Amino acid sequence: MPINWPLLGMTPSLLWNFSHVHDYMTDVLRRNGGTIMYKGPWFANMDMIFTSDPANYHYISSTNFHNYPKGPDFREIFDILGDGIFNCDSKLWELQHKTTMSLFNDAGFLMLLEKTIWKNVEEELIPVLESMSEQGSQRDLQDIFKRLTFDGFTREYEDKTGSFGNNHEKVIKDTLLNLLIAGRDTTSSALTWFFYLLAKNPVAEAKIRRELHAQLGLKEGDKWKSFGAKELGQLAYLHASLCEALRLFPPVPLNHKVSHEADTLPSSHQVRKNSIIILHSYAMGRMETIWGEDALDFKPERWLSKQGGIKQVPSYKFTAFHAGPRACLGKKMSFIHMKVVAATIIYNYQVKMVEGHSFTQSGSVILQMKYGLMVKVTKRNEVKPPLISFTL
Numbered sequence: 001m002p003i004n005w006p007l008l009g010m011t012p013s014l015l016w017n018f019s020h021v022h023d024y025m026t027d028v029l030r031r032n033g034g035t036i037m038y039k040g041p042w043f044a045n046m047d048m049i050f051t052s053d054p055a056n057y058h059y060i061s062s063t064n065f066h067n068y069p070k071g072p073d074f075r076e077i078f079d080i081l082g083d084g085i086f087n088c089d090s091k092l093w094e095l096q097h098k099t100t101m102s103l104f105n106d107a108g109f110l111m112l113l114e115k116t117i118w119k120n121v122e123e124e125l126i127p128v129l130e131s132m133s134e135q136g137s138q139r140d141l142q143d144i145f146k147r148l149t150f151d152g153f154t155r156e157y158e159d160k161t162g163s164f165g166n167n168h169e170k171v172i173k174d175t176l177l178n179l180l181i182a183g184r185d186t187t188s189s190a191l192t193w194f195f196y197l198l199a200k201n202p203v204a205e206a207k208i209r210r211e212l213h214a215q216l217g218l219k220e221g222d223k224w225k226s227f228g229a230k231e232l233g234q235l236a237y238l239h240a241s242l243c244e245a246l247r248l249f250p251p252v253p254l255n256h257k258v259s260h261e262a263d264t265l266p267s268s269h270q271v272r273k274n275s276i277i278i279l280h281s282y283a284m285g286r287m288e289t290i291w292g293e294d295a296l297d298f299k300p301e302r303w304l305s306k307q308g309g310i311k312q313v314p315s316y317k318f319t320a321f322h323a324g325p326r327a328c329l330g331k332k333m334s335f336i337h338m339k340v341v342a343a344t345i346i347y348n349y350q351v352k353m354v355e356g357h358s359f360t361q362s363g364s365v366i367l368q369m370k371y372g373l374m375v376k377v378t379k380r381n382e383v384k385p386p387l388i389s390f391t392l
């Protein structure tokens with residue numbers, strides 16, 4: 001346990017380890033059975049419960065969901081999100097949830113989304129990568145992903161604003177902003193860590209390439225072509241690799257809740273009324289008790305069934321998309337987006353991380369790379385001129 005100092009509580013340990021705070025808390029949770037009572041400074045009323053215990057996660061996010069809203073502090077911290085779905089609780093959340101669901105369930109919505117993503121990839125991503133490969137220049141892939149996801153979703157929601165019906169203008173504005181943030185930062189974070197892990201695991205990358213050839217009917221050197229929902233569903237190894245990246249680097253590493261009433265958690269920890277509870281998704285993705293001894297390894301195979309399909313893992317163990325009534329509404333969409341972008345890059349380019357660059361985590365709400373993911377890309381499948389050897 002971190003030392004509980006007089007007056008300052010455990011804050012000094014947290015500050016001391018701030019540069020790698022998620023790994024530090026993972027270690028603390030690992031050593032303490034998955035749940036700790038964190039003591040804040042005595043005068044600040046900042047005591048919190050941190051947990052990475054799947055039974056607690058399930059209980060808080062689903063079984064006793066109504067006792068664990070986000071609470072008013074969350075609204076204050078994320079003021080920019082206004083009354084949008086991320087910030088609100090109870091009645092307003094129910095309204096936002098219904099509004100967002102009706103948009104996502106719209107018959108033509110997923111089709112429009114797919115079309116927009118491909119257009120975005122062809123008109124914005126490929127030209128940038130082509131120019132990088134031609135010039136041999138290096139760029140921040142995280143920044144490229146952020147711009148890409150933002151552009152795609154802005155266009156999407158501008159087109160769809162009409163579906164919000166008679167709702168008040170502010171609710172519409174907040175809903176749009178929330179969805180833009182949900183789509184942009186999470187998807188770009190997931191893709192960034194995915195390519196970071198892939199650069200360190202070339203065998204997995206080669207398997208994804210083999211799968212693309214087999215499932216899309218492409219031969220080495222064939223021109224890249226867009227594909228639809230059916231083919232997307234067949235890319236099991238790519239799907240498994242994305243899940244593995246989301247497990248190790250969940251874009252939303254922490255989830256904040258406040259207890260409405262006093263309670264007892266399945267781990268037997270006592271919860272007082274108005275206690276802050278941090279559900280630690282980052283730690284959960286790295287716990288040997290959940291994933292086995294090789295929890296820290298990047299191993300897409302752990303997601304594949306014997307038949308080659310995707311194994312179903314309960315959402316209170318794989319918590320990257322949260323669980324229960326407030327689970328992510330954009331999960332399906334984000335997989336379409338990530339698969340299209342990842343497949344396009346992996347098939348057409350070789351991505352190499354720039355040596356000597358610092359690939360560290362930022363301390364932000366979304367798990368990002370502090371200094372970006374600096375890479376160089378080389379075009380694959382280029383017809384290279386034959387090497388001519390001279391004999392003197």
Ligand code: HEM
Nearest residue numbers: 182183186187190251252320321322326327328329330334
């Ligand atoms: C890899 C990509 C994504 C990840 C990892 C992710 C993860 C999450 C997580 C952890 C939450 C719960 C947040 C909280 O309660 O504080 C959440 C909620 C949500 N996500 Fe996502 N998300 C992703 C992409 C998207 C996309 C693309 C959209 C839609 C454009 C979206 C829409 C939402 C919405 C509307 C909620 C709020 C649900 C509610 O509170 O009822 N997400 N997401």
